[in-house]
Amino acid sequence: MTPPEIRGISSMATRQVLADLVAGFAQQSGTQAAIESAGGVDAAKRVAAGEAFDVVILASDAIDKLLAAGHLLPGSKVDWVHSGVAVAVPAGAPLPDITSEDAVREAVLAARSISYSTGPSGVALAQLFERWGIAGEIASRMVQAPPGVPVGSLVAKGEVALGFQQLSELLHVQGIAVVGPLPPAIQITTTFSAGIGAQSQQVDAARALLTYLASPAAAAAKRKQGMEPA
Numbered sequence: 001m002t003p004p005e006i007r008g009i010s011s012m013a014t015r016q017v018l019a020d021l022v023a024g025f026a027q028q029s030g031t032q033a034a035i036e037s038a039g040g041v042d043a044a045k046r047v048a049a050g051e052a053f054d055v056v057i058l059a060s061d062a063i064d065k066l067l068a069a070g071h072l073l074p075g076s077k078v079d080w081v082h083s084g085v086a087v088a089v090p091a092g093a094p095l096p097d098i099t100s101e102d103a104v105r106e107a108v109l110a111a112r113s114i115s116y117s118t119g120p121s122g123v124a125l126a127q128l129f130e131r132w133g134i135a136g137e138i139a140s141r142m143v144q145a146p147p148g149v150p151v152g153s154l155v156a157k158g159e160v161a162l163g164f165q166q167l168s169e170l171l172h173v174q175g176i177a178v179v180g181p182l183p184p185a186i187q188i189t190t191t192f193s194a195g196i197g198a199q200s201q202q203v204d205a206a207r208a209l210l211t212y213l214a215s216p217a218a219a220a221a222k223r224k225q226g227m228e229p230a
Helices: 012-029 040-048 060-068 101-110 120-132 135-141 151-156 203-213 216-224
Strands: 006-011 033-038 055-059 078-090 114-116 142-144 162-166 176-181 189-196 227-229
Touching: 006 012, 006 040, 006 203, 012 033, 012 078, 012 189, 012 203, 012 216, 033 040, 033 055, 040 055, 040 060, 055 060, 055 203, 060 189, 078 151, 078 203, 101 135, 114 120, 114 151, 120 135, 120 162, 135 142, 151 162, 151 176, 189 203, 203 216, 216 227
Parallel strands: 006 033, 006 055, 114 142, 114 162
Antiparallel strands: 055 189, 078 162, 078 176, 078 189, 078 227
């Protein structure tokens, strides 16, 4: 008898790597998993509102909040991947210097428009601009991508000149050039974690999937998508 399918939800940043890993898990275990990708803020709201999922895969702090509120099984949290932020411009545009903190600051000040996400990396980026003392100066040029809308798509359409988002979300976007990752001094790293839904009827299968996501067997797929194993 075929085991029932695992149902999960994740944020957009991990969509591609999860597609690869879910396929690997099915091959290894015979268990299929359907992981829906949504904007991280919206995904967390849906879980908090009581929608049932076997696995929930979001930024670590979002998983912590859902655990604290009783929406995930206690003790089920697994950290499985680290994801860093990169910079993109429209294809064909000059590539700004982003090799140092000062260079990134100058690139931001020179850009006619700048875009960032609603996720944790976007929050951290806004804090960085505050720390640099330029938040007020660039406020009118800042474009926050709506939840679930990739920053890269706004860059590709020419709606923004400089986009900041996790490298994994920029790698596969047509019409943009990825300048590179933020330099180490200001790199913004998001740890993605997973937990088992409090209403899951397939706890053992869900736990097996989370173990696989965090295993050495998953490392190559993570690096291929611009991420690092946690």
